[in-house]
Amino acid sequence: MADQRDRLLQGNIRQSESDEGAILDNQVRRLKVVTQALWQIVRDKLDISEEDLIAAVRDLETDQQQGAPTKRCYDCSKENNPKQLKCLYCGGELARLTAFDELG
Ligand SMILES: [Zn+2]
Secondary structure, rough: HHHHHHHHHHHHHHHHHHHHHHHHHHHHHHHHHHHHHHHHHHHHHHHHHHHHHHHHHHHHHHHOOOOOEEEEEOOOOOEOOOOOOOOOOOOOEEEEOOOOOHHH
């Protein structure tokens, strides 16, 4: 009886993980389309090349590999991982580094 319930629970957990995976796949696909559309607008308006974009991406990747800066909490002043949206210590508002920080 307990084994059967455990198997059902495991099945439900696997199903919800699968649903989350599908939702994330759709979100990533949508972000990719929006990013490509933004790139096309910026490229055409500013007359910049694909090589400029590739160089900028490489620069950002290098910065991230060397350790992203931390975000300071406005309330308690502690430093937090840049991926945090709220302070890990007090739940306070964190300084925003860029508009992309909220994407994680
Ligand atoms: Zn804090």
